[in-house]
Amino acid sequence: MKTSKLFRAVLFDMDGVLVDSERYIAEAAIAMFRQTYNTEVDPKTFLPFVGTGEDNFISGVGKLYNISLTMPRDKERTYEIYEELVHGHLKEINGARAFVYACKRSGLAIAIATSADKRKMMTNLRELGFQQEDFDATVHGAEVKNNKPDPEIYLKAAQKVGIDPGDCLVVEDAVRGIESGKAAGARCLGLTSSFDAKALLAAGADYVAADLEEALKNPPPDLFQALGGFLH
Structure with missing residues (x-):
């Protein structure tokens, strides 16, 4: 009992x-990978890293695609895109x-x-x-x-x-x-x-x-x- x-x-x-906000941070990270590494990532690959912070959220997916991220630059760029996406919409x-x-x-x-x-x-x-x-x-x-x-x-x-x-x-x-x-x-x-x-x-x-x-x-x-x- x-x-x-x-x-x-x-x-x-x-x-x-x-x-x-989960879909917006995923969209922002996808855009960052596209802009910075010319790589299209599958949104589903983020799911195991939900709730663990953006360092893991981004770098974990990067490892799946054999990409060594430059942190904190890539995280800050992801946040910039996120802020643009959510403004007035969150x-x-x-x-x-x-x-x-x-x-x-x-x-x-x-x-x-x-x-x-x-x-x-x-x-x-x-x-x-x-x-x-x-x-x-x-x-x-x-x-x-x-x-x-x-x-x-x-x-x-x-x-x-x-x-x-x-x-x-x-x-x-x-x-x-x-x-x-x-x-x-x-x-x-x-x-x-x-x-x-x-x-x-x-x-x-x-x-x-x-x-x-x-x-x-x-x-x-x-x-x-x-x-x-x-x-x-």
């Missing part, structure tokens, strides 16, 4: 959780704002724990109309030594908000992100924006939903109880 211990904090991944994952503000109203601590660099994190927040100060803490990829699935990023986010990881709910869309949250000792809500429910559950997700709108409307009974009804 799953615990019904109340959560005291919610730790959000960003891409694929709060913001519908959308929230359904229910993201409502979920974040429900957490805030209930007094839960909230944090962002994203493998992306600060540049991309701030771009996403700006496009969604959030301020960094809307969150009690943020942790981005440059602040940790070990990428997901290592638990470092969620341990650091929990430390920043002053809450034991076991009292935190991690919200993730990636298999490696779920593995990271579970390794940190948190319970995890997996959103099926990047991976299907079967893959997220196999990675250890305690709960699964299509998006945060669904989590608001139809929370599993034990999740609703654990959150003390804050979803409504």
